[in-house]
Amino acid sequence: MDSNNLYTMVMNYLIIGPITQKVISQLMEKMGGKTDSGGHSLFLGQVRADEINRKKVKAIEYSAYEGMVKAEADKIKETILSEFADTKTIDIVHSTGIVKAGEFSLFVLVSAGHRHQAIQACSKTVELIKEKLPVWKKEIFDDDSYEWKR
Amino acid sequence: MEVKVLFFGVLAEVTGADCKHYREVKSIGELRLRIQDDFPEVVHYNFRVSLNNEIINNDLILNDGDEVALMPPFAGG
Numbered sequence: 001m002d003s004n005n006l007y008t009m010v011m012n013y014l015i016i017g018p019i020t021q022k023v024i025s026q027l028m029e030k031m032g033g034k035t036d037s038g039g040h041s042l043f044l045g046q047v048r049a050d051e052i053n054r055k056k057v058k059a060i061e062y063s064a065y066e067g068m069v070k071a072e073a074d075k076i077k078e079t080i081l082s083e084f085a086d087t088k089t090i091d092i093v094h095s096t097g098i099v100k101a102g103e104f105s106l107f108v109l110v111s112a113g114h115r116h117q118a119i120q121a122c123s124k125t126v127e128l129i130k131e132k133l134p135v136w137k138k139e140i141f142d143d144d145s146y147e148w149k150r
Numbered sequence: 151m152e153v154k155v156l157f158f159g160v161l162a163e164v165t166g167a168d169c170k171h172y173r174e175v176k177s178i179g180e181l182r183l184r185i186q187d188d189f190p191e192v193v194h195y196n197f198r199v200s201l202n203n204e205i206i207n208n209d210l211i212l213n214d215g216d217e218v219a220l221m222p223p224f225a226g227g
Contacts, residue, residue, distance in 0.1 A: 065156065065200075068219070130227050132224070134224055136159030136226075137225045138159075
């Protein structure tokens with residue numbers, strides 16, 4: 001099996017390490033053949049090199065409760081599909097493990113018949129992910145010290 | 151009967167455990183006390199409890215094979 005295949009890398013919404021451009025383009029390619037959607041709204045979460053107490057964030061280490069991520073992400077999709085009736089598909093991918101500053105850690109792509117619902121549904125999906133997905137992050141600084149983000 | 155307890159985020163670090171099994175524990179309330187006996191430091195942290203992937207706020211009865219998780223505030227994205 002091709003180890004670079006999207007479906008072997010993304011398991012139940014999670015991917016180990018950063019969401020690379022290759023993964024992003026594979027996810028986007030799926031949109032190509034669609035004929036029921038008039039608009040796609042994409043959100044990418046990226047690791048910022050924040051400076052905290054004179055130390056710079058060089059990476060974030062994510063951990064997740066895998067079983068509950070699956071359950072919660074399924075529920076988020078159901079919520080969005082019922083609230084935004086024009087929504088056709090919702091793709092969610094979140095990183096686990098180390099993601100360096102500048103790399104992507106969250107991918108959300110919402111397709112809808114028309115642009116307004118695509119944009120609104122994408123925005124709401126991201127908010128629900130922030131609120132409901134059991135994911136934790138440890139900020140790792142340039143001197144290798146770290147801090148749990150609360 | 152046996153239940154599985156998972157620790158996440160900072161709680162996995164302070165307890166030094168990702169997972170621990172508890173035998174003969176009747177309820178969430180009793181389980182909390184057993185966990186506090188084993189890991190007194192957890193009381194200093196803010197966390198929610200889930201039972202079989204559902205966040206719970208009440209003291210529920212536990213059954214064999216249940217999975218309980220101690221979860222600090224989420225920080226995804």
